[in-house]
Amino acid sequence: MSQTYALHEIARLPLPGDNVAVATQRLEAGTRIQDGERTLVLPHTVLEGHRFAVQPIEPGQPLLSWQLPFGIATRPIQPGDYICNESILEALRVRDVDVHLPDVGNFQDRIVPFELDEATFQPAPQVPPYPETRTFLGYRRGPGRGVGTRNYIVLLGTSSRTGSFVKQLEARVKHLAVDYPNIDGIVAVAHTEGGTAPDGRAPNNLELLLRTLAGFMVHPNVGAVLAVDFGVEPVTNERLRHFMEAHGYPLDQVPHHFLSLTGSFQENLARGEAIVAGWLEEVNAARRTPESLAHLKIALQCGGSDAFSGISGNPLASWVAREVIRYGGAANLAETDELIGAEPYVLQKVRDLETARRFLATVERFQARAARHGHSAEGNPSGGNKFRGLYNIVLKSIGAAMKKHPDVRLDGVLEYGEPMPGPGFYFMDSPGNDLESIAGQVASGCNLIFFITGNGSITNFPFVPTIKIVTTTRRYQLLSREMDVNAGAYLDGTPMDELGAQTLELTVEVASGRRTVGELAGHAQVQIWRDWRLDEGSRLEEVLQRQPPVQAGQSLPIRPLAPRPADASVSSIRFTTYRHHEVQAIDQVGLILPTSLCAGQVAQMAAQRLNRRGLGREHHLSRFVALAHTEGCGNSGGTSEELYVRTMLGYLTHPMVRHCLLLEHGCEKTHNDYMRHQMERMGLDPAQVGWASIQLDGGIERVLAKVEAWFAQAIQQAGAPTVGEAGLESLRLGLASMGPVPEAVAQQLARLTRLVVHAGGSVVVPQNAGLLSHLAYLEETLGDHPPVPTLFYGQPMAVPGFHIMETPTEHWVETLTGLGATGVEIMVAYVGEHPVQTHPLVPVLQVTADPAVATRFQEDLDLVLAGDSSSAMDGWPGAILTQVAAVAAGRYAPRLYRLGNVDFQLTRGLLGISL
Template sequence: MQSISPARVIRLHPADDVVIAIEQLIGGMPIEGEGVVASGLIPPGHKMATRAIAAGEPVHRYGQIIGFARQAIAPGEHVHMHNLDMGEFARDYAFGQGAHTTAFVPDDQRATFEGIVREDGRVATRNYIGILTSVNCSATVARAVADHFRRDIHPEALAGYPNVDGVVALTHGAGCAVDTEGEALALLQRTLGGYACHANFAGVLVIGLGCETNQIPRLLETQGLKEHARLRTFTIQDSGGTAKTVAKGIEIVQSMLADANTVRRQRVSASHLSVGLQCGGSDGYSGITANPVLGAAVDRLVRHGGTAILSETPEIYGAEHLLTRRALTREVGEKLVARIRWWEDYCARHNAAMNNNPSAGNKAGGLTTVLEKSLGGIAKAGSTNLVEVYEYAQPVIAKGLVFMDTPGYDPISATGQVAGGANLICFTTGRGSAYGCAPSPSLKLATNSALWRRQSDDMDLNCGGVMDGDDDIEALGETLFRMMLDTASGARTRSELHGYGQNEFVPWQIGAIT
């Protein structure tokens, strides 16, 4: 009788109760190095028990708790939704006990990129003109203005302005029927304010309807902004209707183009990079390949004086204690815990649970609980100290690794990061998320080689070689860091080539709509 070859799996920590299948496991397969036999079909990226686990007992991956056995689990058995549940457990926050000295690269030795230096010293990675809307009612006219300058439809419109990356309309579904003094409007105004003064915009036009709750003068006042040659505003009602509004918008954008085109890229320090960290369409490999690769690149970025913004609060839930240990001060760690407590209360008020995350695709990819997803997700943050915690869309002024409180939904999360000043996004995916961002370019990292082969048209870097044994995390981290610099210098990402970015602007809507 022909023998069955041992199956390949990954053990992430000596104390783990499970291993991760690299390939499809079939009942009867011996598991290489584990002394157990698979008891049935286990898909790639999914978990298999390596010891007997009693009902109610914690189950460990990454050396941390990812859930509790719903029933007795035998060695070799598939561990997933049918036999693994969430549960409460104490976390030791140990504020700052793991903080350490970061070996920063001296200023004169730091990596550089070809950036666009604005008059006030801020550095851009792209050079767009943006059209923002105060309310959903002005979205159509804003899109019509931007469409006039689309190179794929009207190539002549920007033919004389090669240094302008494009004209983009970032519209949304809010701006009215909310409390004028409430949190929802304040959040929207903060988001719009962050975009209105983003370094990647050479000029911004804000278009309103005229009668909305989110009045443009009040928006500017709350954000400390004043209208000037590069920040213009008007409304449909004051302009005399749709056709006149579109014509006026085109005229205003046209008046901004000559000045926007005068920019020239120049060599600047990597300390001017602010990178938003995202993962979407995660799978069982995300915390093994692409997220650690991004973490290795983040460590390099921080050592060179740059900023990395970790977010998606529901997707660090259950793993936040690993970040509080790295907090630079107790105050920073307590800020993070306060945001976790806010989310627990928020979910309770809406009869929801933090474990409504992972998504269906995450679960199909092998992730069972939000605890497991969170432990893999924070690998994006590398190993440096957590230096500050921000609320959604607040301006990020600290250098180093910071955290911004956002939902786990990628477009909302990245919108907050860009509003905070991120001039580049790095996005890991295992299932194949199609995403791009404007005005900040987005690099997409595939967690596995099968995804890379299937959807390389949307991916910028394959991290599947880590799992295949062909690549090393640190080496790929260096490759990604260099890709960050090249992208910041103007190299186009896959999502930019496909025209992603305008539809992915999604401010966080919170609170009652009346």
């Protein structure tokens, strides 16, 4: 029997003039809804957060939420009809929801272009200030730095090349803060940017990257900062220092040190530790003092948004931000592409005409950049957004804009990471990718973050506290250990003024030192707005024409090999192998594969927990590995998404991976259901892997327990593999180089390549390797055959032999990441500048013949190729392969892997951008 409800019991109209309502719970087909004197009957089941009509809507008429149009009806819509477009139906089919869906949509997306009427424009006053002052307990810094809500020592990787170093330094020194009560912690800030320059040019994101790093260094929550580089990157400490001096950043007001790495990894860690230890007393001397709320700068951010973000969560955050502004503080709204379609609301109240013009120009510039890369900025909503009722960018944008209270005016428009000049409400240009956007807001000076989430995102930042506001009571109950505020109480009947007052009290307490749930969990991540490959002069058509030819997975023909005396020892190389089903490999690994950036740190926590337990050792499982990366949330789709999927599936099917579990955050674009469908499309069985969800499984602790239970069962059911022995005929070797490669080295690596391939093994060289620019290497291996790629980036090898893998960028870690997905089980990296990051799954041996590099970094290198005579050089391939065999046999682990200089990063290719 169908149930009958009053409209207000099961739905919300964001504003009275709307012609569609938002269901606050799942409503089954046949449900009767009393709306005044009318009775609506639902012909289809309507999911929580999805919309149904409350008025008749004729074809061509707009559908309204917040009295703003988000689409145009394509067929007659009757009261009670499920509101859906083709995009939402496709998203729900991928999710395999257990409801009967309409066969076709009943509206299409429509963005109404906004025209600024300059002739009638009227500047708006800001919300009136309070006459009294209210205070919190904060850390007063020098002039120009403001007041901190925390007191951290920050270890900053100036570029991507030193990200792994600062993470290891954090692990080494974080315990030092325990005995200093006024130090909140010692934290690493690592990111993916500034380590490579496309085609020798400066990165396109250079200015915003320098602004962000500069803003981090002088942030009021920073008690001291150590910036680390190698000194040879496109973005170095020296370049950062000059930028800060030129732009007036008060660097002299914060204890700081610029450290360039020389010598061994361990020596540098000791140097870093000594610097940090020397700051402890000085940083601990800071004391909290009563400070005006005028010193609060709130970052307004949303992620994992749902249909209620604009009804409960965002209005609650805007209520508190309004109060902070009335006390003289500031608020910062970001995510440019998530305001497309909401321009009429954002520009209802603006300081002046120039601010309105700049806002519209910023949105237009973002759209143009997306178009230049072959994408639409309107494609932002993720699978999680759609599943929770955000059908298109307009609905998402209108809801996101509710972080600006209707009483508050827009005071200014900022570039990404640009410091906020004073009190008031600001908009900052940024992508919709949550972590990339937050980094810019922190660099702008925000000392507190409001993160509003519908699905239950667990995002936090290392040195700025995050208050997480969840939009519904059901989601709060599911994730109570991860969320600070239940905005769903408003949907349940608590007045907004009452809920706002409670949240303002919490805000003051957190600013004064109370730990948020994210801080207590120790979960934090950083990502800066990633470089976009095409500059303003690039044309999409020209880039597409430059795509390299690929020989459909077939190996390249390689020259015959004449035996030499130095090769005699190579034929005797043997190592242990493990066989399961039809797969033979040199190692057996348990892999946790996060489907997005936001699941990465939890995946690492799970791997560490399983390794501590030693699970599976009796079945020859050597270790657990998590491949944390920055993608899956706000990437742009198209070719970059193809790269992502291919690489992920390459690791899922990697020969060394015995058991694999996919871990989703729950609201990302590439969620578990998405990956399940991709596996089926590739002919893979989803039942052979495990699946877990941070949000749907109830938060961090519960999902960690689920992951552990799945691996324990999978290992027990699979049993032990067959142990055997093999030689070079079974070797899958990656061969890469970083920095200059001498001709003699190129010749000997060519011989190594031929030795492995002629024995029946495989060698994969990335297209960007310096080896492939050497005629000596090419002539020795291929003769007259052109060095064309045989594998796309991240494509698994289907046949053994000699392969070249396409590489869209010069980024070292991105190159290793793609190379690992091809199925290679060991990599040899020739280093001509300095040692490089290694790979979390595939061992990387670092080799050099450069005397200067060998002298500086002797302790970090796995092999130094010595001797300048022909007979000595002839022994180099054998020496390398002997070391390779030691790794394959488990007798040797590469030095920098043991020390934790490890990184992993998926490429976006030439056309990927952040949305």
